[in-house]
Every structure is written in structure tokens, then in C-alpha cells.
Amino acid sequence: MVAVAEKQVFQSLSEKVGRFDLKDKTFAIPEMNPIGPRLIAASFRSFGIRALVMETYKGLDLGIEYSSGKECYPCQVTMGDILHFLKTEQIRLGKAFQADDYIYFMPESSGPCRFGMYNKYQRMVLDSFPDLKEVRIGSLTTKDGYALDGLIARDKVRDLKKAAYFGLVVGDVLERLVWRVRPYEKEAGATDAYMEQAVPVMIKTFEVYGKQKNFKAILNQLEETVQGAVPLIDPRIPPKPLIGMVGEIYLRSHVLSNQQIVKVLEKYGAEVVNASIGEWMNYITYEGLRKVREEWRLSLKQLQLSSFFRHLRAWLRFRGELFYQEYRQNQAFQRARRHLDLAADHQVMHLEQMLREQDLFSFDVGTEACLSISGIMEYIRHGFNGVINVYPFTCMPSTVTAAVVKPLMSRHRIPYLDTAYDAGYQPGRDAAVRTFMYQAQQHMRKNGRKKH
Numbered sequence: 001m002v003a004v005a006e007k008q009v010f011q012s013l014s015e016k017v018g019r020f021d022l023k024d025k026t027f028a029i030p031e032m033n034p035i036g037p038r039l040i041a042a043s044f045r046s047f048g049i050r051a052l053v054m055e056t057y058k059g060l061d062l063g064i065e066y067s068s069g070k071e072c073y074p075c076q077v078t079m080g081d082i083l084h085f086l087k088t089e090q091i092r093l094g095k096a097f098q099a100d101d102y103i104y105f106m107p108e109s110s111g112p113c114r115f116g117m118y119n120k121y122q123r124m125v126l127d128s129f130p131d132l133k134e135v136r137i138g139s140l141t142t143k144d145g146y147a148l149d150g151l152i153a154r155d156k157v158r159d160l161k162k163a164a165y166f167g168l169v170v171g172d173v174l175e176r177l178v179w180r181v182r183p184y185e186k187e188a189g190a191t192d193a194y195m196e197q198a199v200p201v202m203i204k205t206f207e208v209y210g211k212q213k214n215f216k217a218i219l220n221q222l223e224e225t226v227q228g229a230v231p232l233i234d235p236r237i238p239p240k241p242l243i244g245m246v247g248e249i250y251l252r253s254h255v256l257s258n259q260q261i262v263k264v265l266e267k268y269g270a271e272v273v274n275a276s277i278g279e280w281m282n283y284i285t286y287e288g289l290r291k292v293r294e295e296w297r298l299s300l301k302q303l304q305l306s307s308f309f310r311h312l313r314a315w316l317r318f319r320g321e322l323f324y325q326e327y328r329q330n331q332a333f334q335r336a337r338r339h340l341d342l343a344a345d346h347q348v349m350h351l352e353q354m355l356r357e358q359d360l361f362s363f364d365v366g367t368e369a370c371l372s373i374s375g376i377m378e379y380i381r382h383g384f385n386g387v388i389n390v391y392p393f394t395c396m397p398s399t400v401t402a403a404v405v406k407p408l409m410s411r412h413r414i415p416y417l418d419t420a421y422d423a424g425y426q427p428g429r430d431a432a433v434r435t436f437m438y439q440a441q442q443h444m445r446k447n448g449r450k451k452h
């Protein structure tokens with residue numbers, strides 16, 4: 001009996017987790033950051049895919065109930081999101097609910113941490129509900145740079161990826177806009193109220209122009225949004241200490257999981273720049289490029305010509321993708337920067353070079369620690385007044401980051417704070433943030449800050 005049950009689980013992992021055709025399905029995307037996923041979903045909709053972003057955090061109790069507590073916090077939160085969404089759909093549709101109409105998006109990553117296991121674990125939980133067994137998990141992997149093959153007709157795959165990537169980048173720019181304007185707003189709450197109007201307009205723009213790849217029209221709308229936010233700033237408010245944020249991608253982006261850390265920092269007088277999501281996407285493409293380059297060199301050494309040419313072709317593909325992604329990212333940031341000095345994004349190749357020069361960490365180890373450690377060094381170089389590392393409790397790459405950068409921060413005498421999160425509230429967190437912000441004020445008084 002046990003053997004049969006195990007076999008079923010493994011069959012489910014191979015048959016119901018992977019890349020599936022999204023035609024006539026509801027593609028349920030978990031919310032990570034507030035804007036980017038909505039623009040990605042809008043890009044998918046422009047291709048006729050029924051994509052939506054699920055309500056988040058409402059099902060946290062379910063996520064906790066169906067996990068053991070040893071999982072990373074983002075796994076519990078997303079588990080709760082999908083269970084809550086499906087239960088709500090069951091109530092909404094009654095007998096018309098068909099589990100196989102849904103594809104739940106949960107990507108994965110190879111490498112030493114647990115992200116590769118989320119979708120397997122969540123598969124097992126879905127399989128434990130007889131009426132949810134047929135919900136499939138649409139999983140993209142970092143191994144091939146989140147390729148979208150198989151989700152849509154072959155001739156549309158590249159266009160879909162370009163439009164979705166652009167949605168992600170425009171989401172990054174709009175979030176930077178919020179963090180740049182909100183600390184200096186004339187009227188409390190004006191920035192958030194403005195974005196509540198502006199984001200639906202941008203969503204509509206992606207729905208209309210995403211499929212046509214009319215990025216010009218999208219950029220025009222982006223420029224208009226940035227321009228409209230500038231008058232919210234009170235020019236009489238002097239510059240505030242600039243805080244750089246790094247950490248685990250989900251926690252630093254998901255405002256409910258990180259208990260609104262950006263707003264808490266702003267409350268104590270900060271202007272914050274969080275690492276972007278585009279940076280992670282570029283890192284994944286760059287990682288593919290590095291791996292293929294190693295294999296290509298090895299096949300040359302071993303004089304395996306067919307393997308050499310195969311890897312060379314793959315290298316050219318990754319190089320082209322990285323070039324394209326960085327080009328689009330720069331384009332979006334530059335259009336916004338015509339009107340407001342938003343912090344630009346880091347270039348991933350430069351980050352690796354810097355780590356190598358400083359001999360602090362190696363991209364060979366992989367994980368987000370590569371980006372966090374090098375991102376912190378960039379913040380130091382650019383005259384930030386403090387750095388905060390935001391991550392789930394026990395997160396492996398962020399713990400590595402903390403271990404590597406703490407001595408560096410003391411040497412440079414820059415305030416630094418580690419903030420680990422789970423579903424609980426730490427009573428001392430507020431005091432820690434206030435103390436950190438006091439140190440950041442002192443740092444700015446002594447050293448000045450990066451100019452606007």
C-alpha cells in the first residue's frame with residue numbers, strides 16, 4: 001500500500017508540476033511586490049491568457065495549518081494564498097468549479113536553498129484535497145532562465161516573455177517612484193492615493209499594448225505617470241538619510257510579510273531604495289550564461305566539437321537575452337529619470353566583477369547572496385547612510401550575506417540592520433529600527449549623502 005501511495009505522489013510531481021498550455025485556463029499568480037505581478041498578469045491577458053494575481057495574506061492561517069513550521073516563510077504565505085483562492089473559487093462557482101481549469105504559478109530555482117522544493121511540497125498539499133488534485137502547478141525554472149516554452153503557441157513565446165519582462169521592469173520603476181516621492185510628499189498619503197489611480201491605468205496600457213510589443217506607448221504612459229507624481233514633492237523638505245535594502249526577494253518585496261518595513265523606515269525619517277526584481281531576472285540569465293560558458297570551455301579542452309558548438313549557441317542565446325533585458329531596463333529607468341532622479345539599477349556583470357576584485361564572495365556559490373553582498377558594496381560606494389537586510393527567518397542565503405557583510409559594515413562605519421521575519425511580531429523590532437535610523441542620521445550628518 002505504501003509503495004502505491006509513494007508512486008502516486010511521484011507521478012503527481014512529474015505530471016502535475018511543470019509547463020502547461022495556458023489556453024482556456026485560469027493562470028493564478030501569487031502577489032510578491034505590489035505592482036510588478038499585476039503588470040505581468042496584464043501582459044499575459046494581452047495574449048488572451050486568463051491571468052490574475054491572487055489576493056494575498058488572507059489565507060495565512062491555511063498556509064500555517066498545512067505546513068510543519070520548518071518551511072521558509074514565503075512557502076507558507078504562498079501556500080495560504082493558493083488554498084484561500086481555490087476555496088473562494090469553490091464558493092463562488094459552486095458545482096461549476098473545475099479544478100483542472102486552474103494553473104497555479106510557482107517557479108523554482110536550482111541550487112542549494114529550498115526554493116526548488118516549494119512547488120513539490122505545495123503539490124503534495126493540493127493532492128491531499130480530493131477536490132483540488134487536478135489543479136496544476138505551472139513551474140518555470142532558473143535552469144533555462146525562466147523560459148516560457150510550452151505555455152503558449154510557439155510563435156508567441158518570445159513576444160510573451162518580452163512583454164512580461166517589460167511589465168516587471170515598469171513595476172520596478174513605479175515602486176522606486178513611490179519610495180522616492182513618499183518621504184517628501186506635501187500631504188501625507190498623497191503618493192499612495194496617486195498610485196491607486198495610476199496603477200490601473202498602467203495595467204490597462206499593458207493589456208492593450210503588451211501583445212503588440214508597443215513599448216513606446218507603454219513608455220509614454222510611464223513618463224506621464226512619473227511626471228504626474230513630481231508635484232507631490234515638497235521641495236522645502238531637506239534630503240533624508242538614504243537607506244539601501246537587500247535580502248531575500250520575496251520578503252523584501254512582499255509588504256505584508258515584511259510588516260511594511262519601508263513605511264516603518266520612512267516613519268523614522270528614511271528614504272529607502274530596495275533592490276529590484278529585474279536585477280534578479282538579469283542574474284538568472286547571467287547565471288545561465290556563466291554555466292554555459294564553463295561547459296563550452298570544457299568541451300573545447302576535450303575537443304568535443306559538437307558539444308562545443310551546442311554550448312556556443314546556448315551562450316549566444318543567453319548573451320542576447322541579457323543584452324535585451326538590460327537594454328529594456330535602462331530604457332524604462334531613463335524615461336522616468338527625465339523627470340525625477342530615481343535610483344538606477346545595478347548591472348549584474350559589474351556586480352560579479354566587484355565581488356571578484358574585493359574577494360568577498362563568489363558567484364560560483366550562487367543564490368541571492370551574490371546580489372545582496374555586491375548590492376551592499378554598491379550602496380557603500382554610492383554614499384548611502386545605512387543598509388537593511390530583510391529576509392525570512394532561517395533563510396540560508398541571507399544568513400550568509402549577514403555573516404559576510406557585518407565586518408565590512410563595521411570597517412566602513414555604516415549602520416547595518418538584519419531583520420528576519422516569520423508570521424510573528426518581534427516586540428523589539430520597532431526599537432531596533434529606531435536605533436538604526438538614529439545611527440543613519442548621525443552618519444548623514446558626518447558624511448553627507450548621495451545627492452538627489
Ligand code: SF4
Pocket residue numbers: 072073074113114115116248368392394395396397398
Ligand atoms: S532564499 Fe531563503 S527563503 Fe527563499 S527558499 Fe532559499 S532559504 Fe528559503
